Amino acid sequence: MITDRQQVxxxxxxxxVSKGVKWRDVAEVIGQSKEWSTAACLGQMAMSKEQAEKVGEIFELSDEAVAWLQIAPYKGSLPTAVPTDPLIYRWYELVNVYGTTLKELIHEEFGDGIMSAIDFSMDLTREEDPKGDRVNVVMSGKFLPYKTY
Amino acid sequence: MITDRQQVxxxxxxxxVSKGVKWRDVAEVIGQSKEWSTAACLGQMAMSKEQAEKVGEIFELSDEAVAWLQIAPYKGSLPTAVPTDPLIYRWYELVNVYGTTLKELIHEEFGDGIMSAIDFSMDLTREEDPKGDRVNVVMSGKFLPYKTY
Amino acid sequence: MITDRQQVxxxxxxxxVSKGVKWRDVAEVIGQSKEWSTAACLGQMAMSKEQAEKVGEIFELSDEAVAWLQIAPYKGSLPTAVPTDPLIYRWYELVNVYGTTLKELIHEEFGDGIMSAIDFSMDLTREEDPKGDRVNVVMSGKFLPYKTY
Amino acid sequence: MITDRQQVxxxxxxxxVSKGVKWRDVAEVIGQSKEWSTAACLGQMAMSKEQAEKVGEIFELSDEAVAWLQIAPYKGSLPTAVPTDPLIYRWYELVNVYGTTLKELIHEEFGDGIMSAIDFSMDLTREEDPKGDRVNVVMSGKFLPYKTY
Amino acid sequence: MITDRQQVxxxxxxxxVSKGVKWRDVAEVIGQSKEWSTAACLGQMAMSKEQAEKVGEIFELSDEAVAWLQIAPYKGSLPTAVPTDPLIYRWYELVNVYGTTLKELIHEEFGDGIMSAIDFSMDLTREEDPKGDRVNVVMSGKFLPYKTY
Amino acid sequence: MITDRQQVxxxxxxxxVSKGVKWRDVAEVIGQSKEWSTAACLGQMAMSKEQAEKVGEIFELSDEAVAWLQIAPYKGSLPTAVPTDPLIYRWYELVNVYGTTLKELIHEEFGDGIMSAIDFSMDLTREEDPKGDRVNVVMSGKFLPYKTY
Amino acid sequence: MITDRQQVxxxxxxxxVSKGVKWRDVAEVIGQSKEWSTAACLGQMAMSKEQAEKVGEIFELSDEAVAWLQIAPYKGSLPTAVPTDPLIYRWYELVNVYGTTLKELIHEEFGDGIMSAIDFSMDLTREEDPKGDRVNVVMSGKFLPYKTY
Amino acid sequence: MITDRQQVxxxxxxxxVSKGVKWRDVAEVIGQSKEWSTAACLGQMAMSKEQAEKVGEIFELSDEAVAWLQIAPYKGSLPTAVPTDPLIYRWYELVNVYGTTLKELIHEEFGDGIMSAIDFSMDLTREEDPKGDRVNVVMSGKFLPYKTY
Amino acid sequence: MITDRQQVxxxxxxxxVSKGVKWRDVAEVIGQSKEWSTAACLGQMAMSKEQAEKVGEIFELSDEAVAWLQIAPYKGSLPTAVPTDPLIYRWYELVNVYGTTLKELIHEEFGDGIMSAIDFSMDLTREEDPKGDRVNVVMSGKFLPYKTY
Amino acid sequence: MITDRQQVxxxxxxxxVSKGVKWRDVAEVIGQSKEWSTAACLGQMAMSKEQAEKVGEIFELSDEAVAWLQIAPYKGSLPTAVPTDPLIYRWYELVNVYGTTLKELIHEEFGDGIMSAIDFSMDLTREEDPKGDRVNVVMSGKFLPYKTY
Structure with missing residues (x-):
C-alpha cells in the first residue's frame, strides 16, 4: 500500500542507481525538458497518464506507483528550512545575498508584483571556459502585477 | 558614529527614495552591471575606493559612510530564514521545489561539486511576451569539483 | 530620515488613533476597496502617486513619507511565523486545518497549480444572523496551472 | 493495530488513488459539503457513525478504521509551521500579508473579538473568466466578542 | 508619538511601580474583575472609553495613551514561544503535560469542539492550607461544537 | 520488546477505540479522579502496581506493558512547542494572553514564587448554561515561595 | 522612566564595572549568599525593601530603580534557548548529557516527582587541586512528589 | 544489524524494566559511581571492554551490542533543545535563571575561562529534612582558563 | 531496496563496529587521506568505482550498496543545526566565537571573498605535549575572491 | 553609560574603519597573535589591564570602555545559529560536513573525549599557489579525555 508520493x-x-539511468534519457522518453522531467520524477510535478506510464516502464514501477505519479504532489524537496547540502545551500545563499537585489530590480523594471514560480521554466547548461567550466542557468517566469481593487 | 554597514x-x-534615483543610473556611474551595483549598495559587496566615492556623491554620503562602503560587509540581506516578502519567497520556493533537481542535473553533467556563488554573475532582463511579459534571469557560476586528497 | 516603510x-x-479615522473613509477617499486600502496603509501594497498624496493628506504625512508610500514594500505583516494574536491565529489555524483540503479540492477542480495570491481580491462583510452575526469573507484568486516545458 | 488517526x-x-474516487462523490454519499467531507476524510473532523460507515464502504476500510473515523482527531494537517507546498503556502502568505488588514477591518466592523474557526463553513467554486478561470472561496465564521467580566 | 500599544x-x-498601585484597586475603580482589569492594562483587552479614562487617571496617562487603551490590541503577552519565566512556564508545562488529557475529557463530555478562549472568564483566589497555601484558579469557557455543513 | 512508554x-x-472504553470508567476502576487517570494512561503519570494491573486488565495489556506503566515516564504530551490542535491551542493561547496577568496577580497575592505544577490537581466539569453549556476547570496548585539563602 | 527590570x-x-565592585562584597552588605545576591542583582530574584536600599547605595541607583528591585522580575537570563557563551553552554551541555541520568537516579531514589528549582539553594567554591583547581558547586533542592488525586 | 548506539x-x-534492575546495582557490578554508570548505560559515555561485558551480562545483550558499548557515542540525551519533561526542565531552568550568576561568580573567583564538563564528576544524594527530603547534587569540574597566545 | 545514502x-x-576496522586502514586500502576516506564512508563524498569496490570488500557490502557509494550524496552529517555532541559542539563553538575573527583576518589578507570548503583539504594529527597531548588540525582552502561584473 | 561589551x-x-587601522598592527602593539588580538577586540576574550590600555590608545576609547575590555565577555559572535555570511557559513559547513569525521578520527586516535576550544590556539596564513593562493589555518587544542569516576 502506497500512502505517500515520497515512497514512489x-x-x-x-x-x-541500480540501473544507471540518466535523467536526460528519462526526459527524452517523455518528451519534456530534463529540468521538468527530473523535478517530476523527484515528486515536484504531476505527470500526465502517458508520461507516468513511460516513467513506470523505465523504472519498472507497479500500477499503483504509476497512478501516484499523476497526482499533484505535496511539494517542497528539502528536509530543512535552510538546506545543509553544499550545492543546494549555494542557491539558498544566492537568495539570501541577492534577494533584495532581485526585488529592487524587478520592481524598478516592472513595478510592484512578483516573478511567477508556477508559470516558470528553467534551462541548465554547461558553458565551457578555459578557467574552469561554468554552470549556466536561465530562469524565466511570468511577471504578475499586484491587482488593485 | 557608524558602527554597522546596515546604517550606510x-x-x-x-x-x-527622496531623490528618486534609479539603480541602473547608479550602475552606469560606477561602470558595473545593475545587478552587482545594486547588491553592493544594499550591503552585499565591497566597493573599490573609486566606486565608493562615486556612490557617495550620488547619495550625498559622509566620508565615514564612504569608508564603510569599502569594507567587506557581513552579508545576508534577509531578516528571516524563510523570507516573508512574496517576491523573494518565490525564489526561496524555487530552491525548495527545484533544489534536488538542480543537484541531480549538475552532478549528472559535472560530477560531485558545486556551482560557485562567489565566482558568479547574473543578468536580469525583461522578455516581452504577448501573454504577459516575463522576467528572465541568467545565472552563471563556476563549477567547483570536490577535491580528493 | 525615513529608512524603512515600517516607520511610515x-x-x-x-x-x-489620534484622529479617529476609519479605514472605510480612507478607502472612499482613494477610491479603492477597504481591503486593499487598509493593506496599502499597513505597508503591504504600493500606492500610486495620487493615492499616496491623498493618504498623506488624511494622516498629515511629510513629503518624504508620501514618497515611501509609492515604493513596493518588503511585505509580510506578522512579527512571528505563527501569529500570537487570537484573531489572526484563527486564520492561521484555518490554513493548518483546511490546508490539505483546499489543496485537494483545487486540484480536483483545476488540476496541478495554485490559486494566485497576487492576482487576488477579497471582500469582507457582516452577515446578520439571529444566532450571532457572522464575518463573511469572499476570496478570489486566479488559478495558475503549472507550466510543462 | 491502529494507534493513530493518521494511519486511517x-x-x-x-x-x-487506487480507485480514482473523487472527493465530491464522497461528499454526495455522506450528504455534506465537499469541503467538510474532504477535511473529515483527511483527519480534521470527527464523523458520525453513519458517515463513518459510508466512508468505510467507499474506501473498503476495516471496522477498526471505521471506529477511528468517529474519534475527535488531533488536528493540524501540515508537517511544518510554514508550509512548503506552493498551493498551501499562498494561503499562508495571504494570512501573512493580509493578517493585520483582516484584524483591522473586523475590529472596525465588530469591535474586539474574533471570527470563529469552529462555527465556520467554507465553499470553494470555479468562477469562469476569459482572462483565466478563478478560484472563489467564501468563508463564513461567527463573530465572537471578547467577554468582559 | 505613540505607535504601539506596548508603549502604553x-x-x-x-x-x-513608582506609585505602588495594586491591580485589585484598579479593578475596583473600573468595576471589573481583577483578572480582566489586569489583562486589559497589560495590553490584552480593549477598554471602553469610560474604563480607559479611569485607568488614565490612576496612572496619569496622556489623552493619546487613553485613546490607545480603547483600541483592540495585537495580543500575546510573551516574548518567546516557550516562556522562560518559571511562574509562567509552569502554566505552559500544564498545557504540555495535561493538554491531551484536557482534549480527551472535553471530547468525552461534549463531543468534537473546543473550549472558547474568547467567551471565557477566570477567577484566581488564595486557598488557605496548613501544609502551605494554594493558588486556586477557576476557568470557565463556553463549549463550541464544530459545525457540520 | 517495549523500549518506550509511548508504545504502551x-x-x-x-x-x-476498539473497545469503546470511557476514561471515567477507567477512573472509577482505579479509584482516582478522571483527570489523573487519563493523564496516567496517556503517559504523563506513573502508576502504582495495583493501578497498573487494573489498567492492564481493562485494556488487555501484556505483563511487560503493565511493568512500564509503573515507570516514571518522560513527560510532555505534545508533538510541537506550539500545539496545532485547536482545542489544545486554546489553552496555549490562554497562557500567551493571560500569562503575564497570572504572574502579576499571583505575585500581588503571594509575593515572588510560583504555583506548583507538581503538587497540583484539577477538576473538569460541565456547567449547564441556556446560552450554551460551558467547560469549567478548577486548578489548584500549592504556592511555592522563592527561597532566600 | 524605567519600564523594565532589565534597565535596572x-x-x-x-x-x-566602573566602580570595580565585587559580588561577594554586595553579598556581605545585604547579608545573603553570594549566589542569591548575584542572581538578585542580575534580575532573577526580588529583593526586600531593605536589601534593595542597600544595593541602591552600593551602585548609586535612583529611588525608581530601587523600587524596581523589589518587584518579582520576569526571569530567564539568557538571550537564546541554547546559550552561546562557552561557560554557560557547558552547563547546558551537562543538562543535555546528564539530563536523563539525573531523571533516572532521582526517580530511583525518590519515585516520580521533581527536584525543586524554587525551594533551592546553591554554593559555589574553589577546590584547590595540584592538577588544576576545580569549581565545586553544591545544589540542593527539595524533592516534590507528584500528587495523586 | 545494530546501526546506532540508541538501539543498544x-x-x-x-x-x-522487565528485570527490575536498579542503576545502583549496575554501578556496583562495574565498580564505578551510579552517576557515571547510568550515563554510560544511557549512551553518554564509552565503556571499557570489561565494563561492557559486565553490563552485557546484566541486561543479556548480544556480542554486537556489547561491542557498541565500547564506542564513543554521539552524545546528547534530550529529544528537544528545551526539554519538556518537568524533572529535566527544572535543570534547564536553573541554567536559564542562574546561568549569568554562575558566569559572574566563576569569573570573579578564577578569571576568564570555563568549568569543564569533561573533566567532571557529580554525586547525587538524598538529604533527609523534616520539612521534606532534599536532592543534593555536588558537581565538580576542573577550571580551564582561556589560553592567551 | 536501498533508497537513501544514509542506509549505506x-x-x-x-x-x-562488528569487525573492529580502523578508518586509517580503510584510507590505506583506497589510497587517500584518512580525513577524506572517513568523510566518504560517512556519506559526505562520492567515491570512484574503484574506491567504492574496495570499500565494499572491507565492509562486505552488496553491489547495490557499492553503486550508491559512487553517487554524489545529500551532504550534511549532523541531526540538528546546533550539534549536541560535545566533541562536535566545540567545533561549532569555535565558529561561533572565532567566526568574525576569521572573517576579519581573511579579508585583511585577501580582500572580499571566501575560503573554499570544496577546494579544501585537512589533516589531523596528534601533537605530543608533556602538559597533555594536543589535537592539531591543518585546514587548507583556496581563496575565492568575489567576482565584480 | 556603557551597559554591554557589544557597545565597546x-x-x-x-x-x-575611520582610522584605517590593521588588526595585525593592533596585535603587534599588544604583543599577542593577530588571531587572539582580533578576537579580543571583537568581544570574545578578556584583556589584561595593560593590553586594554594599549587598545584604548589605538582606538581612542574612554576609561569606561577600557574597563569593559578587562571583563570576561558574554561570548558568541554570530547573530544567528546558522550564519548567513558566506565566509563564515563555509566554516559552519565544514563542521556540518566534516563534524562526524572529526569525531571519528579524534576518537580513533585518542579515545573518548574532546579537543578543547579553551586551551586552544590558531594561526592563519596565506599559502601561495599558482592555481590560486590558499588560506591555511592551523588549529591546536588540548585533548581532554572524559573522566571516569
Missing part, C-alpha cells in the same frame, strides 16, 4: 520517489531513485 | 545601507535607501 | 506605517497607525 | 488517513488517501 | 503598557507598568 | 500509550489508545 | 540590571552592571 | 540504549532500558 | 552509511558503521 | 566592540569597529 524512493522507488525511482533506488531504481535509477 | 539605510542612508542609501533613504536618499534613493 | 507607524506614523499612519499613530495618526489614525 | 493514509488508508483513505491510498485507496482514493 | 510600559507607561502603566512604570507608573504602577 | 499507543496500545491503550488503540484498545480504547 | 544594566545600571547595576554598568556601575559595577 | 533501548535494549538496556527495555531489559531494565 | 548505517551498513558501514555497523560493520565497522 | 561597536566603538572599536567604528574607529577602525
Amino acid at each position: 520517489t524512493d522507488m525511482i531513485v533506488s531504481a535509477k | 545601507t539605510d542612508m542609501i535607501v533613504s536618499a534613493k | 506605517t507607524d506614523m499612519i497607525v499613530s495618526a489614525k | 488517513t493514509d488508508m483513505i488517501v491510498s485507496a482514493k | 503598557t510600559d507607561m502603566i507598568v512604570s507608573a504602577k | 500509550t499507543d496500545m491503550i489508545v488503540s484498545a480504547k | 540590571t544594566d545600571m547595576i552592571v554598568s556601575a559595577k | 540504549t533501548d535494549m538496556i532500558v527495555s531489559a531494565k | 552509511t548505517d551498513m558501514i558503521v555497523s560493520a565497522k | 566592540t561597536d566603538m572599536i569597529v567604528s574607529a577602525k
Whole structure:
C-alpha cells in the first residue's frame, strides 16, 4: 500500500542507481525538458497518464506507483528550512545575498508584483571556459502585477 | 558614529527614495552591471575606493559612510530564514521545489561539486511576451569539483 | 530620515488613533476597496502617486513619507511565523486545518497549480444572523496551472 | 493495530488513488459539503457513525478504521509551521500579508473579538473568466466578542 | 508619538511601580474583575472609553495613551514561544503535560469542539492550607461544537 | 520488546477505540479522579502496581506493558512547542494572553514564587448554561515561595 | 522612566564595572549568599525593601530603580534557548548529557516527582587541586512528589 | 544489524524494566559511581571492554551490542533543545535563571575561562529534612582558563 | 531496496563496529587521506568505482550498496543545526566565537571573498605535549575572491 | 553609560574603519597573535589591564570602555545559529560536513573525549599557489579525555 508520493520517489531513485539511468534519457522518453522531467520524477510535478506510464516502464514501477505519479504532489524537496547540502545551500545563499537585489530590480523594471514560480521554466547548461567550466542557468517566469481593487 | 554597514545601507535607501534615483543610473556611474551595483549598495559587496566615492556623491554620503562602503560587509540581506516578502519567497520556493533537481542535473553533467556563488554573475532582463511579459534571469557560476586528497 | 516603510506605517497607525479615522473613509477617499486600502496603509501594497498624496493628506504625512508610500514594500505583516494574536491565529489555524483540503479540492477542480495570491481580491462583510452575526469573507484568486516545458 | 488517526488517513488517501474516487462523490454519499467531507476524510473532523460507515464502504476500510473515523482527531494537517507546498503556502502568505488588514477591518466592523474557526463553513467554486478561470472561496465564521467580566 | 500599544503598557507598568498601585484597586475603580482589569492594562483587552479614562487617571496617562487603551490590541503577552519565566512556564508545562488529557475529557463530555478562549472568564483566589497555601484558579469557557455543513 | 512508554500509550489508545472504553470508567476502576487517570494512561503519570494491573486488565495489556506503566515516564504530551490542535491551542493561547496577568496577580497575592505544577490537581466539569453549556476547570496548585539563602 | 527590570540590571552592571565592585562584597552588605545576591542583582530574584536600599547605595541607583528591585522580575537570563557563551553552554551541555541520568537516579531514589528549582539553594567554591583547581558547586533542592488525586 | 548506539540504549532500558534492575546495582557490578554508570548505560559515555561485558551480562545483550558499548557515542540525551519533561526542565531552568550568576561568580573567583564538563564528576544524594527530603547534587569540574597566545 | 545514502552509511558503521576496522586502514586500502576516506564512508563524498569496490570488500557490502557509494550524496552529517555532541559542539563553538575573527583576518589578507570548503583539504594529527597531548588540525582552502561584473 | 561589551566592540569597529587601522598592527602593539588580538577586540576574550590600555590608545576609547575590555565577555559572535555570511557559513559547513569525521578520527586516535576550544590556539596564513593562493589555518587544542569516576 502506497500512502505517500515520497515512497514512489524512493522507488525511482533506488531504481535509477541500480540501473544507471540518466535523467536526460528519462526526459527524452517523455518528451519534456530534463529540468521538468527530473523535478517530476523527484515528486515536484504531476505527470500526465502517458508520461507516468513511460516513467513506470523505465523504472519498472507497479500500477499503483504509476497512478501516484499523476497526482499533484505535496511539494517542497528539502528536509530543512535552510538546506545543509553544499550545492543546494549555494542557491539558498544566492537568495539570501541577492534577494533584495532581485526585488529592487524587478520592481524598478516592472513595478510592484512578483516573478511567477508556477508559470516558470528553467534551462541548465554547461558553458565551457578555459578557467574552469561554468554552470549556466536561465530562469524565466511570468511577471504578475499586484491587482488593485 | 557608524558602527554597522546596515546604517550606510539605510542612508542609501533613504536618499534613493527622496531623490528618486534609479539603480541602473547608479550602475552606469560606477561602470558595473545593475545587478552587482545594486547588491553592493544594499550591503552585499565591497566597493573599490573609486566606486565608493562615486556612490557617495550620488547619495550625498559622509566620508565615514564612504569608508564603510569599502569594507567587506557581513552579508545576508534577509531578516528571516524563510523570507516573508512574496517576491523573494518565490525564489526561496524555487530552491525548495527545484533544489534536488538542480543537484541531480549538475552532478549528472559535472560530477560531485558545486556551482560557485562567489565566482558568479547574473543578468536580469525583461522578455516581452504577448501573454504577459516575463522576467528572465541568467545565472552563471563556476563549477567547483570536490577535491580528493 | 525615513529608512524603512515600517516607520511610515507607524506614523499612519499613530495618526489614525489620534484622529479617529476609519479605514472605510480612507478607502472612499482613494477610491479603492477597504481591503486593499487598509493593506496599502499597513505597508503591504504600493500606492500610486495620487493615492499616496491623498493618504498623506488624511494622516498629515511629510513629503518624504508620501514618497515611501509609492515604493513596493518588503511585505509580510506578522512579527512571528505563527501569529500570537487570537484573531489572526484563527486564520492561521484555518490554513493548518483546511490546508490539505483546499489543496485537494483545487486540484480536483483545476488540476496541478495554485490559486494566485497576487492576482487576488477579497471582500469582507457582516452577515446578520439571529444566532450571532457572522464575518463573511469572499476570496478570489486566479488559478495558475503549472507550466510543462 | 491502529494507534493513530493518521494511519486511517493514509488508508483513505491510498485507496482514493487506487480507485480514482473523487472527493465530491464522497461528499454526495455522506450528504455534506465537499469541503467538510474532504477535511473529515483527511483527519480534521470527527464523523458520525453513519458517515463513518459510508466512508468505510467507499474506501473498503476495516471496522477498526471505521471506529477511528468517529474519534475527535488531533488536528493540524501540515508537517511544518510554514508550509512548503506552493498551493498551501499562498494561503499562508495571504494570512501573512493580509493578517493585520483582516484584524483591522473586523475590529472596525465588530469591535474586539474574533471570527470563529469552529462555527465556520467554507465553499470553494470555479468562477469562469476569459482572462483565466478563478478560484472563489467564501468563508463564513461567527463573530465572537471578547467577554468582559 | 505613540505607535504601539506596548508603549502604553510600559507607561502603566512604570507608573504602577513608582506609585505602588495594586491591580485589585484598579479593578475596583473600573468595576471589573481583577483578572480582566489586569489583562486589559497589560495590553490584552480593549477598554471602553469610560474604563480607559479611569485607568488614565490612576496612572496619569496622556489623552493619546487613553485613546490607545480603547483600541483592540495585537495580543500575546510573551516574548518567546516557550516562556522562560518559571511562574509562567509552569502554566505552559500544564498545557504540555495535561493538554491531551484536557482534549480527551472535553471530547468525552461534549463531543468534537473546543473550549472558547474568547467567551471565557477566570477567577484566581488564595486557598488557605496548613501544609502551605494554594493558588486556586477557576476557568470557565463556553463549549463550541464544530459545525457540520 | 517495549523500549518506550509511548508504545504502551499507543496500545491503550488503540484498545480504547476498539473497545469503546470511557476514561471515567477507567477512573472509577482505579479509584482516582478522571483527570489523573487519563493523564496516567496517556503517559504523563506513573502508576502504582495495583493501578497498573487494573489498567492492564481493562485494556488487555501484556505483563511487560503493565511493568512500564509503573515507570516514571518522560513527560510532555505534545508533538510541537506550539500545539496545532485547536482545542489544545486554546489553552496555549490562554497562557500567551493571560500569562503575564497570572504572574502579576499571583505575585500581588503571594509575593515572588510560583504555583506548583507538581503538587497540583484539577477538576473538569460541565456547567449547564441556556446560552450554551460551558467547560469549567478548577486548578489548584500549592504556592511555592522563592527561597532566600 | 524605567519600564523594565532589565534597565535596572544594566545600571547595576554598568556601575559595577566602573566602580570595580565585587559580588561577594554586595553579598556581605545585604547579608545573603553570594549566589542569591548575584542572581538578585542580575534580575532573577526580588529583593526586600531593605536589601534593595542597600544595593541602591552600593551602585548609586535612583529611588525608581530601587523600587524596581523589589518587584518579582520576569526571569530567564539568557538571550537564546541554547546559550552561546562557552561557560554557560557547558552547563547546558551537562543538562543535555546528564539530563536523563539525573531523571533516572532521582526517580530511583525518590519515585516520580521533581527536584525543586524554587525551594533551592546553591554554593559555589574553589577546590584547590595540584592538577588544576576545580569549581565545586553544591545544589540542593527539595524533592516534590507528584500528587495523586 | 545494530546501526546506532540508541538501539543498544533501548535494549538496556527495555531489559531494565522487565528485570527490575536498579542503576545502583549496575554501578556496583562495574565498580564505578551510579552517576557515571547510568550515563554510560544511557549512551553518554564509552565503556571499557570489561565494563561492557559486565553490563552485557546484566541486561543479556548480544556480542554486537556489547561491542557498541565500547564506542564513543554521539552524545546528547534530550529529544528537544528545551526539554519538556518537568524533572529535566527544572535543570534547564536553573541554567536559564542562574546561568549569568554562575558566569559572574566563576569569573570573579578564577578569571576568564570555563568549568569543564569533561573533566567532571557529580554525586547525587538524598538529604533527609523534616520539612521534606532534599536532592543534593555536588558537581565538580576542573577550571580551564582561556589560553592567551 | 536501498533508497537513501544514509542506509549505506548505517551498513558501514555497523560493520565497522562488528569487525573492529580502523578508518586509517580503510584510507590505506583506497589510497587517500584518512580525513577524506572517513568523510566518504560517512556519506559526505562520492567515491570512484574503484574506491567504492574496495570499500565494499572491507565492509562486505552488496553491489547495490557499492553503486550508491559512487553517487554524489545529500551532504550534511549532523541531526540538528546546533550539534549536541560535545566533541562536535566545540567545533561549532569555535565558529561561533572565532567566526568574525576569521572573517576579519581573511579579508585583511585577501580582500572580499571566501575560503573554499570544496577546494579544501585537512589533516589531523596528534601533537605530543608533556602538559597533555594536543589535537592539531591543518585546514587548507583556496581563496575565492568575489567576482565584480 | 556603557551597559554591554557589544557597545565597546561597536566603538572599536567604528574607529577602525575611520582610522584605517590593521588588526595585525593592533596585535603587534599588544604583543599577542593577530588571531587572539582580533578576537579580543571583537568581544570574545578578556584583556589584561595593560593590553586594554594599549587598545584604548589605538582606538581612542574612554576609561569606561577600557574597563569593559578587562571583563570576561558574554561570548558568541554570530547573530544567528546558522550564519548567513558566506565566509563564515563555509566554516559552519565544514563542521556540518566534516563534524562526524572529526569525531571519528579524534576518537580513533585518542579515545573518548574532546579537543578543547579553551586551551586552544590558531594561526592563519596565506599559502601561495599558482592555481590560486590558499588560506591555511592551523588549529591546536588540548585533548581532554572524559573522566571516569
